[in-house]
Amino acid sequence: MYKFLLTLLFAMLFMPLSFSGEPNLRDYDEYQIPAGYHIPILALQEFSTAYTEEGETLNFVTTNDIYLFNKNVIPKGTKLTGYIEKKNEPVRGTNAAMKVFINKMYLPDGFEIPIKAYISTVNNNTIGGELTAPEKYDKIPHYQRWTMFRAFGVLQYVPGGQRRMGEHVTISSGANLKIVIVEPINMTHTVIN
DSSP states (O other), X not given: OHHHHHHHHHHHHHSOOOOTTOOOOOOOOOEEEOTTOEEXXXXXXXXXXXXXXXXXXXXXXXXXXXXXXXXXXXXXXXXXXXXXXXXXXXXXXXXXXXXXXXXXXXOTTSOEEEEXXXXXXXXXXXXXXXXXXBSOEEEEEEOOGGGGGGTOOEEXXXXXXXXXXXXXXXXXXXXXXXXXXXXXXXXXOOOOO
16 A cells, blocks of 8 residues: 555656646747758749849748658748849850859748758759850761771761850749758747647
C-alpha cells in the first residue's frame, strides 16, 4: 500500500496540468533556413534587360509551402520583392545578362523579413549572357584518318570568326523560377493557420 501511495504522489507531482481554457499560444521558437536552400517562385511581372532599369522593384510569389522539420515556415503565397542588381547590355557575340537580387519577404499576415537571395541559374546566378550564333559558316575540307593515304576528304561547314549581335533577355510574367538563399534566414515569426 505504501508503494502505491508513493507512486500516486509522484505521478501527481510530475503530471503536466492541462486546462481546457488555456489559450493557443504561438510557437516562438526561432527557425533557421540554411544558406543554399532553393525556393520555387513565380514572377508576377515581366522584366527585361531592354526596358527594366537597375534598382527597379520586381515582385514574386512562392508557389509551395516550405517546411522545416514539421513547421510550415514559409507558406504558399508569400510575396518577395527584389531588383536587378547588375545588368549588361547585348554586344556582338554575347546576349544581354542580368542578376536579380531578392531582398524582402512578406508573409501572408503582412510580417516583413529581410533576406539575401538570388534567382538561381546554372551560369553563376546570371540570367542570359550566352554566346550568340555565328554570323556565317566557312567551308573547310576535313580529311578522315583512314582516307588520308588516298587523299579523300569532305567539305564541312565550321563557324566563322564573326558572331551575331546579342539579344535582350526577357523573363515573362508567370515564369517559374527558383531562388537560392545566400545568407541563412532567421525565422522568428511563423504564420498560424
